[in-house]
Amino acid sequence: MPTASRVAVAACVLCLAVPGAARAAGRSDPDSKSATLVSDLLRLVSDVSTFTRAPRQSGPVPQPIPAAPPGSPELDLNDLSKPPDLEARLRTALHPTDGVVRITIPGGTARLGDYTIGTGEQIPGHLLVVQGDADVYGRLLGNLVTVQGDVVVHNGGVVVGDILAFNGHVRRDSAGEIGGEVRTLQSASALTATAAPPAEPPPSTLETLFRRGAGAVGVFLTLGVLGFGLVMFGRQNLEVVSDTVSHSFGRSFLTGLLGQILLLPTFGMLVVGLVLSVAGILLLPFAVAVYALLVVVGVLGGYLAVAHAMGETYVRRRMALGQAMGSPNSYRYMFIGLGALAAFWIAWAVFGWVPVAGNLIRAVAVLVSWLLATAGFGAALLSRAGIRESFAGRLLPPEALTDEYLWATPQFGVQAARRPGSRTPTRGL
Amino acid sequence: MRPQLIAAALLLCASNAAAQSMRPFTTFRQWHGETRLTARLEYAAGTLRVGAGRADELYRMDVSYDEDRFVPVSDFDASDGSVTLGVAAEGGAGVRVVSQHQLSQTAGIAFSPKTDLALDVDLGAVDGDLDLGGLRITDLDLSAGASRATVRFTRPNGARCRAATLSAGAAALTVSGLGNSRCDRIAFEGGVGKVVLDFGGTWSSSSKVEVRMALGEVTLRLPRQAGVAITLDKFLSSFEPEGLERHGTSYRSPGYDQAARHLDITVSTAAGAVRTEWIGEK
Numbered sequence: 001m002p003t004a005s006r007v008a009v010a011a012c013v014l015c016l017a018v019p020g021a022a023r024a025a026g027r028s029d030p031d032s033k034s035a036t037l038v039s040d041l042l043r044l045v046s047d048v049s050t051f052t053r054a055p056r057q058s059g060p061v062p063q064p065i066p067a068a069p070p071g072s073p074e075l076d077l078n079d080l081s082k083p084p085d086l087e088a089r090l091r092t093a094l095h096p097t098d099g100v101v102r103i104t105i106p107g108g109t110a111r112l113g114d115y116t117i118g119t120g121e122q123i124p125g126h127l128l129v130v131q132g133d134a135d136v137y138g139r140l141l142g143n144l145v146t147v148q149g150d151v152v153v154h155n156g157g158v159v160v161g162d163i164l165a166f167n168g169h170v171r172r173d174s175a176g177e178i179g180g181e182v183r184t185l186q187s188a189s190a191l192t193a194t195a196a197p198p199a200e201p202p203p204s205t206l207e208t209l210f211r212r213g214a215g216a217v218g219v220f221l222t223l224g225v226l227g228f229g230l231v232m233f234g235r236q237n238l239e240v241v242s243d244t245v246s247h248s249f250g251r252s253f254l255t256g257l258l259g260q261i262l263l264l265p266t267f268g269m270l271v272v273g274l275v276l277s278v279a280g281i282l283l284l285p286f287a288v289a290v291y292a293l294l295v296v297v298g299v300l301g302g303y304l305a306v307a308h309a310m311g312e313t314y315v316r317r318r319m320a321l322g323q324a325m326g327s328p329n330s331y332r333y334m335f336i337g338l339g340a341l342a343a344f345w346i347a348w349a350v351f352g353w354v355p356v357a358g359n360l361i362r363a364v365a366v367l368v369s370w371l372l373a374t375a376g377f378g379a380a381l382l383s384r385a386g387i388r389e390s391f392a393g394r395l396l397p398p399e400a401l402t403d404e405y406l407w408a409t410p411q412f413g414v415q416a417a418r419r420p421g422s423r424t425p426t427r428g429l
Numbered sequence: 430m431r432p433q434l435i436a437a438a439l440l441l442c443a444s445n446a447a448a449q450s451m452r453p454f455t456t457f458r459q460w461h462g463e464t465r466l467t468a469r470l471e472y473a474a475g476t477l478r479v480g481a482g483r484a485d486e487l488y489r490m491d492v493s494y495d496e497d498r499f500v501p502v503s504d505f506d507a508s509d510g511s512v513t514l515g516v517a518a519e520g521g522a523g524v525r526v527v528s529q530h531q532l533s534q535t536a537g538i539a540f541s542p543k544t545d546l547a548l549d550v551d552l553g554a555v556d557g558d559l560d561l562g563g564l565r566i567t568d569l570d571l572s573a574g575a576s577r578a579t580v581r582f583t584r585p586n587g588a589r590c591r592a593a594t595l596s597a598g599a600a601a602l603t604v605s606g607l608g609n610s611r612c613d614r615i616a617f618e619g620g621v622g623k624v625v626l627d628f629g630g631t632w633s634s635s636s637k638v639e640v641r642m643a644l645g646e647v648t649l650r651l652p653r654q655a656g657v658a659i660t661l662d663k664f665l666s667s668f669e670p671e672g673l674e675r676h677g678t679s680y681r682s683p684g685y686d687q688a689a690r691h692l693d694i695t696v697s698t699a700a701g702a703v704r705t706e707w708i709g710e711k
Binding site: 082 | 456501
């Protein structure tokens with residue numbers, strides 16, 4: 001209900017109530033009736049004012065918090081000048097290991113839920129109210145601390161000491177008295193008096209196996225889709241990078257290793273260089289995005305090229321042994337290579353639960369994946385993403401492979417054996 | 430080139446900044462008829478606003494602080510009527526600003542206009558705006574370490590101010606409306622930086638001002654309604670005595686002897702520049 005509407009309702013109620021009170025006043029002692037009228041009026045205004053407070057979610061049932069057993073740490077509310085320190089102690093007290101909150105406050109009491117100090121009531125010591133509002137109509141002679149609740153010092157209410165509200169607000173009516181200092185500290189994390197949630201039970205072996213297997217299959221299916229696209233739209237570059245890995249594996253690995261080491265310094269130099277130049281600073285966001293994209297493409301493309309090279313080597317060896325392999329094309333190479341790479345992770349998914357062997361398998365899978373990704377990244381760098389063929393073992397350009405050359409050069413058999421001082425134009429079978 | 434370097438440094442710090450969290454903290458004290466308050470403000474880094482507040486509150490501070498590196502300070506001592514407010518480095522260590530995020534701390538501090546106030550302000554790396562107009566300042570001690578601070582007396586001081594002592598390390602400090610401050614003695618001591626002392630406002634009494642600056646630029650905005658005398662002790666500094674007449678070792682405004690209120694300024698500077706500007710109607 002809007003405030004204006006509430007005021008209108010209050011005015012109507014007043015109009016109805018006042019004449020009745022006035023009539024009643026005329027029938028008996030005028031002084032006592034006047035006092036009653038004023039009292040009723042104040043109560044009505046007080047009730048209307050309480051309507052303006054935002055409705056709270058229902059909190060815990062109001063009850064005292066039992067004292068901790070002797071020897072347990074106490075929560076001293078004498079000094080509220082360092083709220084973060086007190087918050088840390090409260091956090092410990094409100095999250096006990098056994099889930100049962102017990103707090104001892106020297107010279108004071110602790111309450112859970114809303115709490116009201118009534119008119120004429122006097123509380124001698126400190127007061128802690130957890131997960132509830134503190135309404136003060138009477139007199140509190142000590143300090144007042146609320147956790148997840150507001151403090152309202154109503155007309156006639158007195159708090160002699162300090163007030164501290166964690167995640168709450170403090171409001172004082174015009175005739176309320178607060179003798180000490182008022183502090184409110186908002187917290188990002190809730191300070192509630194509930195037991196810490198029980199730790200999630202570890203997943204079963206079967207569940208772990210399923211999760212890991214699904215993860216590995218998902219990752220390599222994604223790589224398969226990417227590899228399919230790469231073969232379809234960038235076969236020539238892929239084959240050059242793949243050949244570079246095959247023919248210059250050691251050099252590719254070292255280049256990839258160096259590339260990984262220089263990734264961050266190069267990025268830093270790029271950023272600083274662009275920032276120091278006047279026009280370049282405008283290109284900075286684009287340069288950062290392009291750099292990140294190039295790195296991802298280099299690593300991912302290199303990894304797929306390694307898979308392609310593995311698949312091609314496997315297929316050619318099988319064909320050299322006279323086994324039928326269907327059509328030997330790049331799609332087949334890619335999926336066979338990815339399958340081989342996935343085998344390490346599938347093995348870990350299946351046997352990862354075995355106490356020592358599981359960790360060993362995972363270490364091998366990580367090591368092999370990193371090694372091959374590094375070599376692939378290096379091959380992508382060496383071959384300039386498949387543009388440069390110097391390292392791919394392709395000494396003869398495609399146009400040189402004429403019919404005359406192929407007729408004069410035996411491709412299979414004893415005659416095709418490596419000649420001294422020459423390099424084979426194709427991968428060894 | 431410097432802005433580019435700062436931009437690059439901020440870019441590199443951006444990821445670090447994202448992990449920090451700001452936390453709101455509020456403190457106030459009800460006014461119970463106190464007549465005097467000694468307030469010390471300690472503010473390490475961020476933005477600070479100081480001014481007059483509600484009459485029924487002795488003081489109030491609303492602060493949003495970086496909880497990873499700072500703690501709020503709110504300590505009232507009833508025995509001598511003093512309070513310390515602000516934000517201090519956690520563990521009591523010195524201030525070390527490592528990211529722009531720390532400077533996004535904000536604080537608003539207000540004092541009752543009904544209580545005599547002795548104010549001691551200690552700023553670190555702060556963007557400060559202190560509007561002391563309407564308060565009852567009896568003593569002012571401001572130390573601006575490496576801050577950019579503006580102290581304003583937009584309204585006449587409600588009490589007679591015994592002394593205002595201002596100091597700055599490597600800061601940009603502007604003090605305006607010093608005529609409204611009603612301070613008998615004003616002293617400024619600066620290291621490096623740029624300082625503007627504006628003596629505008631309503632002059633109700635004479636005042637003595639002492640300015641000591643090591644290296645930097647001092648601009649004195651002088652009121653036409655008061656008789657102004659400047660005594661200069663400079664080494665490698667330039668001085669532009671615009672509108673002043675030389676009398677021996679000092680410079681005086683025309684009609685100094687006949688003026689009802691005098692503003693006597695002593696300036697000592699090693700290297701830099703001392704500029705004068707006139708404000709108010711002729």
